[in-house]
Amino acid sequence: MGVIVAAAIVAQTGSPAPVGALPEPRQLPWHEMRGYAFVHFGPNTFTDREWGQGDEPESVFNPTALDAAQWVAAFKEAGFDGVILTAKHHDGFCLWPSAQSTHTVASSPWREGKGDVLRELSSACAEAGLKFGVYLSPWDRNHPLYGTGEGYNEVFRSQLEEVLTGYGSTFEVWFDGACGEGANGKRQVYDFPSFRQVVRELQPGAVMFSDVGPDCRWVGNEQGHAGETNWATLNVSGHGIGNDRPPAAASLRSGDRLGERWVPAECDVSIRPGWFWHEAENGRVKSPRVLFDLFERSWGHNGSFLLNVPPDRRGLIHENDVAALRGFRELVDATYDHDLADGARVTVSASEASSSPASCLVDGSTGISTGDAYWMAPVGASEATITIDWVDAVTLDRVQLREPIHLGQRIESVRVEARVAGAYREIAKATTVGNRRVIRVEPVETDSLRITVGSTLGPPALRRIGVHRTPLAP
Ligand code: FUL
Numbered sequence: 001m002g003v004i005v006a007a008a009i010v011a012q013t014g015s016p017a018p019v020g021a022l023p024e025p026r027q028l029p030w031h032e033m034r035g036y037a038f039v040h041f042g043p044n045t046f047t048d049r050e051w052g053q054g055d056e057p058e059s060v061f062n063p064t065a066l067d068a069a070q071w072v073a074a075f076k077e078a079g080f081d082g083v084i085l086t087a088k089h090h091d092g093f094c095l096w097p098s099a100q101s102t103h104t105v106a107s108s109p110w111r112e113g114k115g116d117v118l119r120e121l122s123s124a125c126a127e128a129g130l131k132f133g134v135y136l137s138p139w140d141r142n143h144p145l146y147g148t149g150e151g152y153n154e155v156f157r158s159q160l161e162e163v164l165t166g167y168g169s170t171f172e173v174w175f176d177g178a179c180g181e182g183a184n185g186k187r188q189v190y191d192f193p194s195f196r197q198v199v200r201e202l203q204p205g206a207v208m209f210s211d212v213g214p215d216c217r218w219v220g221n222e223q224g225h226a227g228e229t230n231w232a233t234l235n236v237s238g239h240g241i242g243n244d245r246p247p248a249a250a251s252l253r254s255g256d257r258l259g260e261r262w263v264p265a266e267c268d269v270s271i272r273p274g275w276f277w278h279e280a281e282n283g284r285v286k287s288p289r290v291l292f293d294l295f296e297r298s299w300g301h302n303g304s305f306l307l308n309v310p311p312d313r314r315g316l317i318h319e320n321d322v323a324a325l326r327g328f329r330e331l332v333d334a335t336y337d338h339d340l341a342d343g344a345r346v347t348v349s350a351s352e353a354s355s356s357p358a359s360c361l362v363d364g365s366t367g368i369s370t371g372d373a374y375w376m377a378p379v380g381a382s383e384a385t386i387t388i389d390w391v392d393a394v395t396l397d398r399v400q401l402r403e404p405i406h407l408g409q410r411i412e413s414v415r416v417e418a419r420v421a422g423a424y425r426e427i428a429k430a431t432t433v434g435n436r437r438v439i440r441v442e443p444v445e446t447d448s449l450r451i452t453v454g455s456t457l458g459p460p461a462l463r464r465i466g467v468h469r470t471p472l473a474p
Contacts, residue, residue, distance in 0.1 A: 016354060016376050016459065019410045021260060021261050022406065022407070022408050023262045023406065026207055027207060028406065031264065031435045034079050034081055034299065034332075035304070036081055036084060036131070036172075036307075037083045038086075038308035040275040040276045040277075041085070041276070041277075042093050043061050044089065044276040045063075045312070045313055050275060050276055051091070052091025052093070054091045054103070054140070054141025054182075055142070056091060056093070059108060061093065061105065061110055062110050063313060063314060065314040066110070066117070066316070072127075074322045074325055077329060078328060082130055084172055084174055088137050090140070090141055090180070092140040092146075095117035096116045097116055098159055099162065100143075101142070101143060101155075132167065132169070133170055133173065134170060136156075136173070138156055138175065138176065138195070139178045139180055140152070141180070141182060143155060144183065146184070147182040147187060148184075148188075149189060153188075157195060160199065164202040164203050164206075169206075170203045170206045171205070171206060171207065172208070173209070175192070175210040175241065192241060210241045211239070211240075212236045212246065213234070213236065213261065214263065216263060216265070217265055218266065219252055219265040219298075220248075220250065221253065223294075225301065226253060226254075226267055226297065227255075228430070230265060230301050231257055232263070232265070232434050233257070234255050234261055235256045236260060237260060265298075265303035265304070266304045267298030267301075267304065267305055269298075269306070269308065270307075271325075274310075275308055277312045277313070282318060283320070288326075292331040295328070296438050296440065302434030302435050338468070340394045340468060341466055341467040344362055344467075345388070348375065348385065349385040350381065352379060355374060358386065374403075374407075374461055374463035376459050383452065383453060383454055385451070385453075386451045386462070387448060388449045389448045390447050394445070395444065396443070396468065397468070398439070398468035398470060399428070399438075403462060403463065404461050408457075408458070411456050412431055413453070413454040414430045414452065415452040416428040416430075416449065416451055416452075418444045419448035427441045427444055
């Protein structure tokens with residue numbers, strides 16, 4: 001159906017037609033991010049809990065050597081482009097001096113009650129060129145108005161306003177769906193439409209996360225990986241957040257083919273077993289190899305990579321986490337900084353007249369950079385073949401494909417063949433591509449790679465092909 005619709009629109013307008021739901025302009029820079037850190041920090045860091053009760057005395061929050069610049073340096077060294085801080089977790093403790101609550105840093109001994117973690121982190125981010133985002137939990141186990149309806153919704157909107165003004169620009173706002181009981185034993189009915197409106201008004205460029213977006217969705221697990229098939233489009237009608245009938249986990253993991261809205265997957269995972277720092281988990285930090293695997297199954301599976309790295313009681317990222325991030329970055333660079341497709345000859349079965357020449361697919365930039373040019377097969381085509389030839393054989397174990405997502409997501413089946421001893425043999429099959437698909441294969445030495453796009457929702461189109469080799473032993 002997609003092909004017919006596309007053909008009809010091209011006939012009318014003379015330019016390649018988009019397919020299905022499309023990303024909003026605010027989502028495109030988000031798609032370009034290589035990864036971003038999640039920072040869970042608050043009373044739980046000091047009480048050794050994951051979910052605080054909300055009745056912890058403010059005096060427990062007292063980091064001895066908090067240095068947001070140290071966090072940012074570690075994240076930057078990991079290659080990340082941004083940070084999202086738990087401005088308020090379920091215990092209701094505010095890491096900034098909120099006028100809406102007494103359960104805040106202002107009532108703590110830290111910096112004699114004059115501290116503001118949002119201020120310190122957002123300033124460190126601005127200095128280092130990292131984007132800054134906030135997690136603000138609607139579930140608040142401390143606030144006396146939680147569970148009263150509009151009274152608390154008003155408090156939450158005011159808190160949103162506080163964190164979205166005065167700290168520079170916000171790239172993402174993270175809405176957790178949890179909705180438990182408050183201090184008075186009652187549950188709150190959240191007014192999400194009005195919360196979203198505040199974000200749109202104050203930070204129109206920010207993407208909003210929740211189970212159903214509107215701008216990015218939970219991937220259905222907290223292990224940091226998206227499905228083999230992963231559509232950025234999702235059917236959201238009839239679904240809500242958290243307790244309010246979220247889409248099934250399988251749908252979140254894989255998205256929906258021809259889904260009604262562009263709500264790409266965000267893959268969140270912690271570098272440690274817990275979200276908050278616990279002394280007992282210092283020896284259980286994920287290894288660079290595990291982190292790299294998760295990165296390829298999130299960033300490389302048409303999703304984003306959101307890695308939680310929680311500061312310790314000093315208010316510093318622990319040495320073990322810093323070392324793991326460094327090792328992770330080395331693997332990413334060693335694999336993706338060098339693109340074996342650079343300088344190779346690329347030929348295609350046929351091209352749409354208005355699209356860029358196929359050479360744009362291997363234009364000499366590295367595997368992580370981007371470009372606006374894209375190649376498209378002629379309107380009416382439902383299959384296309386792209387061949388990459390080398391004068392001297394190369395050994396590869398990764399093929400990276402990217403679609404021009406401003407025209408929607410269309411590819412649903414890909415076959416990769418390599419020529420070995422003069423004959424092509426299939427080395428991989430994949431389903432969706434989207435913004436980026438990394439296809440991992442057994443190392444193969446070849447002088448020609450043939451990529452067949454076998455099934456699409458519109459004329460096959462690609463903006464980039466990368467060919468890589470990891471230093472990791474298989
Ligand atoms: C969940 C929360 O309940 C966890 O504590 C954590 O913040 C995680 C990222 O989201 O819903």
